[in-house]
Amino acid sequence: xxxxxxxxxxxxxxxxxxxxxxxxxxxxxxxxxxxxxxxxxxxxxxxxxxxxxxxxxxxxxxxxxxxxxxxxxxxxxxxxxxxxxxxxxxxxxxxxxxxxxxxxxxxxxxxxxxxxxxxxxxxxxxxxxxxxxxxxxxxxxxxxxxxxxxxxxxxxxxxxxxxxxxxxxxxxxxxxxxxxxxxxxxxxxxxxxxx
Amino acid sequence: xxxxxxxxxxxxxxxxxxxxxxxxxxxxxxxxxxxxxxxxxxxxxxxxxxxxxxxxxxxxxxxxxxxxxxxxxxxxxxxxxxxxxxxxxxxxxxxxxxxxxxxxxxxxxxxxxxxxxxxxxxxxxxxxxxxxxxxxxxxxxxxxxxxxxxxxxxxxxxxxxxxxxxxxxxxxxxxxxxxxxxxxxxxxxxxxxxx
Amino acid sequence: xxxxxxxxxxxxxxxxxxxxxxxxxxxxxxxxxxxxxxxxxxxxxxxxxxxxxxxxxxxxxxxxxxxxxxxxxxxxxxxxxxxxxxxxxxxxxxxxxxxxxxxxxxxxxxxxxxxxxxxxxxxxxxxxxxxxxxxxxxxxxxxxxxxxxxxxxxxxxxxxxxxxxxxxxxxxxxxxxxxxxxxxxxxxxxxxxxx
Amino acid sequence: xxxxxxxxxxxxxxxxxxxxxxxxxxxxxxxxxxxxxxxxxxxxxxxxxxxxxxxxxxxxxxxxxxxxxxxxxxxxxxxxxxxxxxxxxxxxxxxxxxxxxxxxxxxxxxxxxxxxxxxxxxxxxxxxxxxxxxxxxxxxxxxxxxxxxxxxxxxxxxxxxxxxxxxxxxxxxxxxxxxxxxxxxxxxxxxxxxx
DNA sequence: TGTTAACCGAGACGGTACGTCAGGTCTTGGA
DNA sequence: TCCAAGACCTGACGTACCGTCTCGGTTAACA
Numbered sequence: 001x002x003x004x005x006x007x008x009x010x011x012x013x014x015x016x017x018x019x020x021x022x023x024x025x026x027x028x029x030x031x032x033x034x035x036x037x038x039x040x041x042x043x044x045x046x047x048x049x050x051x052x053x054x055x056x057x058x059x060x061x062x063x064x065x066x067x068x069x070x071x072x073x074x075x076x077x078x079x080x081x082x083x084x085x086x087x088x089x090x091x092x093x094x095x096x097x098x099x100x101x102x103x104x105x106x107x108x109x110x111x112x113x114x115x116x117x118x119x120x121x122x123x124x125x126x127x128x129x130x131x132x133x134x135x136x137x138x139x140x141x142x143x144x145x146x147x148x149x150x151x152x153x154x155x156x157x158x159x160x161x162x163x164x165x166x167x168x169x170x171x172x173x174x175x176x177x178x179x180x181x182x183x184x185x186x187x188x189x190x191x192x193x194x195x
Numbered sequence: 196x197x198x199x200x201x202x203x204x205x206x207x208x209x210x211x212x213x214x215x216x217x218x219x220x221x222x223x224x225x226x227x228x229x230x231x232x233x234x235x236x237x238x239x240x241x242x243x244x245x246x247x248x249x250x251x252x253x254x255x256x257x258x259x260x261x262x263x264x265x266x267x268x269x270x271x272x273x274x275x276x277x278x279x280x281x282x283x284x285x286x287x288x289x290x291x292x293x294x295x296x297x298x299x300x301x302x303x304x305x306x307x308x309x310x311x312x313x314x315x316x317x318x319x320x321x322x323x324x325x326x327x328x329x330x331x332x333x334x335x336x337x338x339x340x341x342x343x344x345x346x347x348x349x350x351x352x353x354x355x356x357x358x359x360x361x362x363x364x365x366x367x368x369x370x371x372x373x374x375x376x377x378x379x380x381x382x383x384x385x386x387x388x389x390x
Numbered sequence: 391x392x393x394x395x396x397x398x399x400x401x402x403x404x405x406x407x408x409x410x411x412x413x414x415x416x417x418x419x420x421x422x423x424x425x426x427x428x429x430x431x432x433x434x435x436x437x438x439x440x441x442x443x444x445x446x447x448x449x450x451x452x453x454x455x456x457x458x459x460x461x462x463x464x465x466x467x468x469x470x471x472x473x474x475x476x477x478x479x480x481x482x483x484x485x486x487x488x489x490x491x492x493x494x495x496x497x498x499x500x501x502x503x504x505x506x507x508x509x510x511x512x513x514x515x516x517x518x519x520x521x522x523x524x525x526x527x528x529x530x531x532x533x534x535x536x537x538x539x540x541x542x543x544x545x546x547x548x549x550x551x552x553x554x555x556x557x558x559x560x561x562x563x564x565x566x567x568x569x570x571x572x573x574x575x576x577x578x579x580x581x582x583x584x585x
Numbered sequence: 586x587x588x589x590x591x592x593x594x595x596x597x598x599x600x601x602x603x604x605x606x607x608x609x610x611x612x613x614x615x616x617x618x619x620x621x622x623x624x625x626x627x628x629x630x631x632x633x634x635x636x637x638x639x640x641x642x643x644x645x646x647x648x649x650x651x652x653x654x655x656x657x658x659x660x661x662x663x664x665x666x667x668x669x670x671x672x673x674x675x676x677x678x679x680x681x682x683x684x685x686x687x688x689x690x691x692x693x694x695x696x697x698x699x700x701x702x703x704x705x706x707x708x709x710x711x712x713x714x715x716x717x718x719x720x721x722x723x724x725x726x727x728x729x730x731x732x733x734x735x736x737x738x739x740x741x742x743x744x745x746x747x748x749x750x751x752x753x754x755x756x757x758x759x760x761x762x763x764x765x766x767x768x769x770x771x772x773x774x775x776x777x778x779x780x
Numbered sequence: 781t782g783t784t785a786a787c788c789g790a791g792a793c794g795g796t797a798c799g800t801c802a803g804g805t806c807t808t809g810g811a
Numbered sequence: 812t813c814c815a816a817g818a819c820c821t822g823a824c825g826t827a828c829c830g831t832c833t834c835g836g837t838t839a840a841c842a
Contacts, residue, residue, distance in 0.1 A: 163363055164364070206792070590786070620829085
C-alpha cells in the first residue's frame, strides 16, 4: 500500500538549482529578460526537467517565494514600548532594505510576474507581505487594546496603506530613500485634520 | 530659409495607428503578450516604421501616455465645500474606474512596462498621476489655508499615500471595489491615535 | 561503450525534405528567387533546423548535388564500337536532356550558386560532371590505345571542351537544340586544318 | 511638332554615376550581393532616379555592357600571318585577362545576371563576345579562303567552342591559367583522329 | 518672364526575407 | 521514471532591401 511509484525519484538537487538560478536571474536581468533556457543553462539542468514540474516562468517564481528562496530582509517590528516609534523604526528599515538594488530588482520582478499572471498575484503578494503583516497586525491590535490606538480601525487597511505607499515609491522612482518614514507615520497617526 | 529636412515627412496617420493599436493590445492581451509584429499588423504598418521612431515596446507605451492615447477617466475633484467629502467622493470614483477591466489591464500593462524600464517609470507615473495630483494638491493647499487641514503636511506625501493604496489594491487583488474609500479617508483625516 | 553524443539525433526525414524542397524550388523559380523561408515552409521544417546544419543557400544546394538529389539524366556512353559515333550519340542525348526546361533551370541554378560561392564551384562542377567524365575518359583512353584516337591528347581537356560548349549554349541561349552535336564532334575529331 | 517635352531633362551625370557604381560593386561584392540601395548610395543618387530609368538590377547591368562601362580587355587578334599562331596568342591573352580577379568577378556577375534573367542572357552574351567574335570570325573566314582552314566549318561553332571552354574553366575553377591555350588550339586544329 | 512639367536627392512608407533567440515538445542514452 | 543533452517546429526579434510614395528644390521648354 505504499504510494511510491517505480522509477527514479525527483532530484532535489535539480529543484534547488532551478529555484536558485531563477531568483538570481530575476535580480540580475529583470523578470522579463529571464528565459527558461537561461535558467536551465545556469542550473545545469535540462529544459524538460523544468517543464516537467512547472508550467510557466511565473510558476517557478511563485515556488521561489513559497519555498523561501526569495526573502526580503525580514525586518521584525522592534520591541519598543511605543507603537509609533516601533512602526517608524520598522518602516525606515524596510525602506532601507528596499533601497538595496538587488532587493528592488526582485520586487520589481515579482511585480511584473504578478501583473502577467493575475491569478498568481494573490499568492505572491500574500506570501511576500505575510510575515510583516502578521507581526504588525498583532502589534496594532495589542496597541488598540491598550488604548494607544483607536480600536475602530481595521489593521488590514492600515497595513495596506503602508505597503501601498512603499510599493508606489519603489515603482514610481528609482530611489526609495528612508527619509519619508517619519512623514508617513505622522500622517498615519495624527491624520490631516487640524487639532 | 527653412530647417525642414529633405525627404518624405513622417506619417501622422501611421503614428496614430501605432499608438492606438498598442493601447488596445495592451488592454486586450496584457503588456507582456504584446508583440511589435502584432502592433505592426494591427496598425497596417511596416515593422520598420515602428523601429524608426521607437526603440522598444515600453517606449511606444510611454508615447501613448504622453500623447494622451491612454487616459484614465479623469475624475475631477468634486467642487464640494467639504474637502473630506470631496476627497472621499473622488477616491470612490477612482476605485470604480480602476475596477473597469479595461482600465485595470492598461494600468497593469503600464506597471509591467515601468518595471521593465526603470528609467521610464518616472515619466509614466508622473504623466499618469499628474492631472489628478494637480487638482488634488491645489485643493489640499487651499483647505490648509482655510484652516480645514493641518498646514505642516506635504500634499505630495498625502497624494503618494492615496495612489499607493489604490495601486496596491489593484496589483494584489483581482477586484478593487470602491467600498474601502471611506476607510482610507477616515484614516487619512483622523489618524490612528485615539482622541 | 559508444561515441554517441547525448540528445536527440538528427532527423533524416527533415534532412531529406529540405534537400528535396530545395531542388524542386530551384527548378521552379530559379536559384536567386529561392528563399530559406520558402524551403522551410515547403519542407514543413523550422528555419532553425536548416541553419543548424547548413550555413547558406548554396551549401544546401551543394548537398543536394553531393547526395544525389540533383541528378542530370545520366546519359551513359553508348556501347558502340566506333568511339566517334558513340560520342555523337551521347552529346546529342545530353543536349536533349539539357533542353528539358526543368533540367535547364537546375543547371542555371547551380551555375548561379557557383558564381556566388566560388569555393563551392569546384565541388559542384566536379560532382555534376564526374559520372559523365569517368565513362567518357575511360572510353577515350581505350580508343587511344586501340589506335582510334591520338594518344598525346589529355582526355580532361577534351571533356572540358565538350562540357564548356554545352554550358555555353545553355547559358547564352534559351534553346539548346541537339542539332549541333554533329558539328561539334566533327570539329573535335577532324580539326580545322584542311586535309 | 517638336518631340521635346517641358521639364528638366535627364541628368547624364546621374546616369553615369549609376552605371559606374553598379559595375564597381559587381566586381567588388558579386552580383548577388549588389543592392539597389547600395548603388544609389554609392552614386549619391535617389533610388527613384534608378527606378525611373531601369526596371531591375539586371537591366542596369545590361546597360553597363551596352554602354561600354564593362569592357573586358579587348584583346585584338594579333596580325600574324599564321592563323594558328595568332589564335593561340589571342587565347593565351584572353585567359590571362580573365585570370585578373576583377575581370573574373565581373564575368561571374554577368553570368549570374544572365542566369537570373534568361531574356537578358542573349543580349549580354552577344555584346560581351561581339567584339571578339567579329574579329575572329573574319580572320577564320579569310584563312578558309586562303586554304589554311577547312571551309566547311561554321566559324560560329568554332567560336562557341572557344568561348565555352574559357567560360567553363572560369566557372568551374578558381584559377584560369593561360597554360592550356596551346592544348585547346592543338585539338581545335588537328582534331583527335590519328594522322 | 513666368508657368509648367519632369527631373533631382532624400528619405519615410508597407512589405518580405534575413539570420537569431527562445518557447514548449520530443527523443536520445544513461542512472 | 527521472535526468542532461540537444534536435524539433513555431513564432517573434531587430535589420536590410524591396519597390513606391512624398517632400522641397532645380531645370528646361513653352507661353
